Amino acid sequence: MVSITIDGIKASVPDGSTILQAARSVGVAIPTLCYHPDQSIKANCRICVCEVEGNRLLQAACSQPVAEGMVIKTRSPKVLEARKTILELILANHPQDCLNCIRNGNCELQDLAMEYCIRENPFEFKVRGYKKDFSTPSLFRDQDKCIMCRRCIEACSVIQSVHALGVENRGHHAMVVPTLGMDLIDSPCIMCGQCIHACPVGAIGEVEYIEDFLKAVADPDKIVVTQIAPSVRVAIAEEIGMSTGEMPMETFVTGLRQIGFDYVLHTNFTADLTIVEEGNELLKRLSTGGTLPMFTSCSPGWVNFCETFYPDLLDNLSTCKSPQQMFGALAKTYWAEKMGVDPSKVYSVSIMPCVAKKFEAQRPEMNASGYQDVDVVLTTREIGRLFRMSGLDFTKLPPSNFDSWMGAYSGAAVIFGASGGVMEAALRTVYEVATGKTLEDVNFTATRGITGIKDAEVDLDGTKVKVAIANGLANARKLMNQVRAGESPYHFIEIMACPGGCIGGGGQPITKANAKRVERIEAIYVEDENLPVRKSHDNPEVKALYDEFLHEPLGHKSHELLHTHYHDNQKKYL
Amino acid sequence: MSYKEIIAKYADKPGGIIEAYHAIQREMSYLPIEAVGETAEVFKVPVSQAYGVATFYSMFSVKARGKNIIRLCESAPCHVAGAEEVLAALEKELGIKVGESTADGKFALELSECVGQCQATPVLTVNGKPYFEVSPAKLTGILAEYK
Numbered sequence: 001m002v003s004i005t006i007d008g009i010k011a012s013v014p015d016g017s018t019i020l021q022a023a024r025s026v027g028v029a030i031p032t033l034c035y036h037p038d039q040s041i042k043a044n045c046r047i048c049v050c051e052v053e054g055n056r057l058l059q060a061a062c063s064q065p066v067a068e069g070m071v072i073k074t075r076s077p078k079v080l081e082a083r084k085t086i087l088e089l090i091l092a093n094h095p096q097d098c099l100n101c102i103r104n105g106n107c108e109l110q111d112l113a114m115e116y117c118i119r120e121n122p123f124e125f126k127v128r129g130y131k132k133d134f135s136t137p138s139l140f141r142d143q144d145k146c147i148m149c150r151r152c153i154e155a156c157s158v159i160q161s162v163h164a165l166g167v168e169n170r171g172h173h174a175m176v177v178p179t180l181g182m183d184l185i186d187s188p189c190i191m192c193g194q195c196i197h198a199c200p201v202g203a204i205g206e207v208e209y210i211e212d213f214l215k216a217v218a219d220p221d222k223i224v225v226t227q228i229a230p231s232v233r234v235a236i237a238e239e240i241g242m243s244t245g246e247m248p249m250e251t252f253v254t255g256l257r258q259i260g261f262d263y264v265l266h267t268n269f270t271a272d273l274t275i276v277e278e279g280n281e282l283l284k285r286l287s288t289g290g291t292l293p294m295f296t297s298c299s300p301g302w303v304n305f306c307e308t309f310y311p312d313l314l315d316n317l318s319t320c321k322s323p324q325q326m327f328g329a330l331a332k333t334y335w336a337e338k339m340g341v342d343p344s345k346v347y348s349v350s351i352m353p354c355v356a357k358k359f360e361a362q363r364p365e366m367n368a369s370g371y372q373d374v375d376v377v378l379t380t381r382e383i384g385r386l387f388r389m390s391g392l393d394f395t396k397l398p399p400s401n402f403d404s405w406m407g408a409y410s411g412a413a414v415i416f417g418a419s420g421g422v423m424e425a426a427l428r429t430v431y432e433v434a435t436g437k438t439l440e441d442v443n444f445t446a447t448r449g450i451t452g453i454k455d456a457e458v459d460l461d462g463t464k465v466k467v468a469i470a471n472g473l474a475n476a477r478k479l480m481n482q483v484r485a486g487e488s489p490y491h492f493i494e495i496m497a498c499p500g501g502c503i504g505g506g507g508q509p510i511t512k513a514n515a516k517r518v519e520r521i522e523a524i525y526v527e528d529e530n531l532p533v534r535k536s537h538d539n540p541e542v543k544a545l546y547d548e549f550l551h552e553p554l555g556h557k558s559h560e561l562l563h564t565h566y567h568d569n570q571k572k573y574l
Numbered sequence: 575m576s577y578k579e580i581i582a583k584y585a586d587k588p589g590g591i592i593e594a595y596h597a598i599q600r601e602m603s604y605l606p607i608e609a610v611g612e613t614a615e616v617f618k619v620p621v622s623q624a625y626g627v628a629t630f631y632s633m634f635s636v637k638a639r640g641k642n643i644i645r646l647c648e649s650a651p652c653h654v655a656g657a658e659e660v661l662a663a664l665e666k667e668l669g670i671k672v673g674e675s676t677a678d679g680k681f682a683l684e685l686s687e688c689v690g691q692c693q694a695t696p697v698l699t700v701n702g703k704p705y706f707e708v709s710p711a712k713l714t715g716i717l718a719e720y721k
């Protein structure tokens with residue numbers, strides 16, 4: 001421990017702490033921009049400068065370690081003046097666009113401009129004038145707003161190992177660009193949206209489809225149906241000022257009806273269905289010498305990654321569509337038929353934690369129903385905006401239930417939202433299908449948690465099945481390289497593109513630290529515990545679906561509607 | 575030599591990327607995007623990184639440009655010594671502006687920072703070869719060497 005003084009407060013802090021860490025530990029706030037709690041120290045923005053007695057130059061608090069006896073001033077006039085100048089310099093070429101900006105109200109730069117009372121900027125105002133990149137259906141880039149903190153680059157390269165972003169030029173002309181200065185769609189970007197979370201400002205954001213949705217609601221001919229992904233409920237609360245997990249499902253459902261949905265259904269229903277199909281696919285591969293290990297296929301960012309970086313392993317990917325797309329295919333066939341409505345009038349909206357889902361919905365092969373199966377994908381953040389736009393008070397809304405048919409679900413579906421959840425859900429089903437016995441304890445805790453790579457072994461009445469789970473694509477890459485080298489000991493591998501799984505998806509409320517992801521994971525398992533049905537194959541509506549429509553897992557109808565194929569999408573430049 | 579052969583020559587050298595880029599530019603005066611991609615592959619770095627290097631240094635260009643690269647120093651000492659008049663004369667003589675190349679593909683005109691020859695300002699370089707105390711009158715002679 002070292003003894004230091006910060007703004008007159010005497011403190012004893014661990015050796016090697018930075019000034020920033022030391023200050024925060026005694027409740028002194030220091031502003032930051034390039035600093036990110038889960039990333040390496042970049043120290044390129046200088047907004048965190050402080051005075052250290054005996055030093056003529058101001059020190060960057062995020063990178064400067066404390067030393068014995070150090071006397072630090074974080075709010076002296078000299079410090080405040082310097083920070084203000086730094087802000088003014090940043091703002092001198094930053095578009096004055098807050099009112100139209102996707103991060104209005106949730107922007108680290110805007111907050112600082114407010115805190116430091118930026119009024120008239122003495123520096124000449126000149127926006128750099130880049131063109132916005134709207135080349136992907138998932139996320140856009142607005143380089144003029146970039147403050148060059150490089151947090152997105154680290155997310156993309158270190159967490160995802162995609163390396164779609166880098167710096168072009170240097171000094172004043174330096175800019176973050178996709179590979180070779182191309183549009184994002186031509187780079188290896190897999191559309192996970194993790195760079196959106198990393199970005200402190202509105203330089204990267206999701207492509208919004210709010211207008212399309214409102215237009216459909218206004219159209220009396222359209223039957224607007226929604227599905228909600230498992231991880232959305234735990235996080236939506238954060239968008240409307242409640243704490244994580246606090247929004248009761250029944251209130252959420254009422255809220256969705258209020259903003260215009262005619263039918264509120266659940267992706268969890270098709271998550272259960274996915275498990276039945278995928279579990280049977282695994283058993284079939286195991287018994288018939290099919291390609292192993294089998295990879296899960298419900299994370300579209302991961303599917304993009306596999307198509308881009310491991311096209312040689314596409315046969316390992318489960319042919320099951322993601323729950324979103326299974327739902328889409330069924331909504332305009334089975335559901336429309338059951339409800340006696342014209343499928344051409346069904347407008348299918350999915351509410352997802354994910355921006356890659358926007359791309360997935362627009363894949364040309366996702367039209368098994370004869371229409372585009374899912375018309376529009378809205379992220380958790382967009383739903384948050386719609387809620388705020390409608391002025392709903394969630395403390396006063398009465399509860400309501402999901403509509404029947406494709407609204408019922410088990411706890412196994414809920415845990416799809418967390419890394420390891422698909423695996424656990426599959427094991428609950430596979431065990432019972434393979435052994436014919438009842439699984440007494442449904443909790444496979446080895447598969448849980450935010451750890452990058454987890455593995456476990458399950459005994460199916462003598463047959464040992466080895467499974468592995470990865471979240472974050474840099475972790476997935478390690479497992480993939482093993483498979484490519486023919487050295488993988490596993491039979492079944494679950495991969496989620498985003499850290500922590502869907503709860504940390506690119507469309508979730510802006511997540512400034514991994515600690516938030518851990519909180520959401522906890523909320524997911526609480527929900528699972530509290531449900532009466534916890535195994536996918538016990539979902540009564542799924543049973544009915546097989547009885548009335550699909551007849552058997554992996555059967556003819558399933559193949560037509562619920563399974564897909566993949567494409568080699570190796571980019572010329574990776 | 576093709577860019578592939580050039581890159582292969584530097585593959586095992588530490589810091590070989592920059593040397594390979596220089597060598598490619600000697601051959602083709604700029605770094606075609608394909609060459610940057612190939613460099614990334616050979617040196618086993620992400621393309622975004624190889625591209626970062628290619629655009630970081632002002633002497634590299636990833637855009638096609640004239641064969642002979644004229645770079646006029648624009649740092650203060652050269653500026654004071656009349657670099658501006660030299661520039662105007664160059665632009666007139668070549669019929670292009672800074673950052674452009676002549677239609678016949680012979681010359682590209684660029685600016686550089688101090689090249690460390692401030693004893694004999696203004697300074698310009700053609701393909702790295704320095705010319706000292708340049709004046710508008712000397713330009714025709716210099717350019718003739720490359721025609």
Ligand code: SF4
Pocket residue numbers: 094095096097098099101102103104105107108109110145201202203
């Ligand atoms: S990025 Fe932030 S500061 Fe910039 S326009 Fe958007 S909200 Fe305003």
Ligand code: SF4
Pocket residue numbers: 139155156160162163164165188189190191192193194195196
């Ligand atoms: S969306 Fe994902 S892959 Fe694409 S640039 Fe952002 S972090 Fe990289």
Ligand code: SF4
Pocket residue numbers: 145146147148149150151152153176198199200201203204
């Ligand atoms: S795009 Fe955002 S995260 Fe990336 S460098 Fe710019 S400001 Fe930082």
Ligand code: FES
Pocket residue numbers: 031032033034035042043044045046047048049060061062063
């Ligand atoms: S936060 Fe310390 S330099 Fe950016």
Ligand code: FES
Pocket residue numbers: 647648649650651652653687688689690691692695696697
């Ligand atoms: S200033 Fe031009 S060479 Fe030094």
